[in-house]
Amino acid sequence: IAGITQAPTSQILAAGRRMTLRCTQDMRHNAMYWYRQDLGLGLRLIHYSNTAGTTGKGEVPDGYSVSRANTDDFPLTLASAVPSQTSVYFCASSAGRESYNEQFFGPGTRLTVL
């Protein structure tokens, strides 16, 4: 069982470049999430999707976009990367929006924007 996979594992990117972080889950979970993790700030929600075809903004959505064309995939795009987007990015999923459902996390993507 793979769970959640993310690609790439790490990336160094020049400022101004476009970048898509990939996330795929094989658990048929309805809800998916993107977080960024920064030292001292914990995890901050960027965007989420309750179900295929819908997306919503989280706490820190500026500079990021997402799409949810199907249940399994939830890519995160940085249209024009800036150094402040240097972070570790985690994709997560949960079975549904019921509040007792925990989230499952992917291995993360370490992104450095120079």
Added chain:
Amino acid sequence: AQSVSQHNHHVILSEAASLELGCNYSYGGTVNLFWYVQYPGQHLQLLLKYFSGDPLVKGIKGFEAEFIKSKFSFNLRKPSVQWSDTAEYFCAVRKDYGQNFVFGPGTRLSVLP
């Protein structure tokens, strides 16, 4: 605004010491509470969760947490830590159906052999 606070940024303990990590949240009403652990270089994994019933919740690896509604707290405990418990620990709260998770800033635990 909804918030989750964790009392300590960094805790250093020797092996066999007892552990208690604090977590407080700022909502009224029904909540669901979670503790996640992140071992060095790895992704977050669920330690335990509370959604109803007995406020003392047992998790994996000997961890437990107690939900005290009157104190808006969900502290994580372990009677005797091991070097392998060195990790970052995150408390998270989910309020109602359809609401997103809110994570605390995390507490880094270092266990000295």
